Amino acid sequence: MSAVDTVPQRAGRPDAARSRLESIRILLRLTLLELRRSPMPLMLPLVAALFWFDALRTGENLPAIWTQRAAILPDHVLPDLGPVAAGMAAWVGGREQRRGIGDLAQSTARPAWLRRLAGWGAATGWTLLAYAACTAVIYVLAARVVNWGGPPVWPVVVIGLAVAAFCTTGFVAGAVLPGRFTAPLAALGTLLVTVMIFQSAVHAASGWVLISPDNSVPQLDWGVFHPVPPDLPIVQAVFLLGFVVVLLGVLGVFSSVRGAQLRRTASTVLAAGLAACVACLALAATAVRGNYGFDISLLHDAASDRPIPYTPVCTQGSAIPVCVHPVFSADLAGASAAFAPLLAEVAGLPGAPTRVMQIDNADLPLPDAGPGHADFTRFDAWSTLAASPGGAPVLEFGFGDPYTFNMPGAVSNLRDQSVPLVIGHIVAPNGNPGPAQQAVERALIQKAAGAPADPNQDPSTPPPTAAVAAAAQRFAALPSAQSHAWLVADLDQLRSGQITLEELP
């Protein structure tokens, strides 16, 4: 009696479910064997070196925001790990042919697809282990500096699947086209994919190219005030999963030269993967850049756009507090310094903002775009004057560059926007300022912004007359305490037009 005959179910037609279960058990055992002896760990030193040199060093300089830190995964970890994994997997995929195992393996009962799946499983397992280690390091280091929010999961899922897709591509290439050049070509090919195709998708605002897992540099406050919508990551993940399934189907078709049933199964797997890929490409083509990420109308859940609650961090002890989102608490001092000259001039005046508040960039109206289209590719920072729910004015601002408050030009721009807004609101809340109001505005702007007001800044404001300019110079020359005291006492009269140029101190 042979070893295989000793199992009862083998004597007759095996029950299909038991047979499948046993196939899975055998696949698991084979995969464990392959995992133990896979040459994939040989890539780990190279991956570690690339990871340290590229991903880790870059990550240290990124803002301490989860979405920014998570962007290291598509931008650096994928190009560092993917091509190496693809090359190694191609080497492993072609191993059977290279080692002359073909005849021996082909004479065994289990289909070639099964043993190749075991090899693929081990190669992918090691690759994902390396990826998990890289991700863990990035997230642990991020957790030490990020002071608000939690680690985003979708980038981990999408890039994990992308890495698996790279590995699978290499493995299938190695199995289908075994040869000494397959491994380097697989590594080079996948590197080119990351460099050329992925990078061309980085600045895309719409279109199927968004299916690329590395398609966007997240804006500074994405995922801070509102959650990043999961629409596109879902589509990307399903596409990558479908792509892996397609490749495994190709492997199955290639491995099942004999056996119509296996070929049918492999073809079905291939078709299912292909269908998923096509559907996801079609969905990605409908994606548009929204306020908080990319939206796909068919998948978008409006509930996911609800703001994330937070308690702002504010300056203490000042008459008008400056507040930022806790994620940006490191920028509080910079923001406070940027607004300090203005706030010193207007504190205590009727109509002055009760606080200065950082808001979601998406809610800031930009000069040439309406609200909800804040794009900080041209503006480092911007501000607007709004009313709080109680009606008190609030100076709102946002910034799109992590170094905004270290850049004198950006700070100057921010002052140039906010100072006329606030002072105009205080001195002439109803618009159409009279000569005295114009003079005080110009004087205050000069004091608060540290430079004479630009007469061309607001085209709706008529150029000042010589008398207005002279009065403004006179008012600006007053000590701040004196001009401030005068405003506290006489602002109502100034607003109502009861004060002439000559009456200005």
Next chain:
Amino acid sequence: MNNIDIEGLTRKFGAAQAVAGVSWRAGTGVHGLLGPNGAGKTTLLRMIATVIEPTSGSLRLLDRDPGAHAQCREIRRRLGYLPQNLGYYPGFTVAEFVEYFALLKDVPPNRARAAVAGAIERVGLGDRARAKLRTLSGGMLRRVGIAQAIVNDPLLLLLDEPTAGLDPEQRVAFRAMLREIGERATVVICTHLVEDVAAACSEVALMNAGRIVFRGGPQDLVARGERVTGDGGSGDSPLERGYTAVLAQARR
């Protein structure tokens, strides 16, 4: 029952015909397949091992048709095969390599470990079970190949040059093992070494130019040598003389 039933089997590689109409039936026992280089022995063995398909002719193994996928799988579950050039994964240990093939041969996972240990013991590598294959000598690797071939207790065991690299002591032990397996299974040894055939085989088939030119017991081959020695047979042993005589006759 004939575990091997071949009728008019041919195999072509392009224009070259490696096997040219072989008919052969073999039941339980140890069968030697002899022949010079290029005679078609390995090609015939690869067809019987279901590695390559015949160009024409009929092939039935273990009373099943290897051309039908389900039946082929049944054959392979009961098949042991040692190819002429044994490939191996150098990073695997002896036990892992044998287990790998045990699983591929459908040995149930819960019995695989015991089957592997038994096979490794039978080829005398019990003390090297955890050694990496890259550390083994050629003879030891050959024994690993034999272990994987017998791990599923095959009913049809095909060995291509199994004793290449084995020392005399190992060869003696190996032949004894073959005789034991041959009591209940069909064993085919493809070899150049006539002493292996003399010591272990109950039947011999001699191939030349893709055809079987002699079939019978080792004694029959010896007798052919004695009969035709003056007619071209040469060699150091009676079996060798029979071998060369038959070949000389076939080439005429």
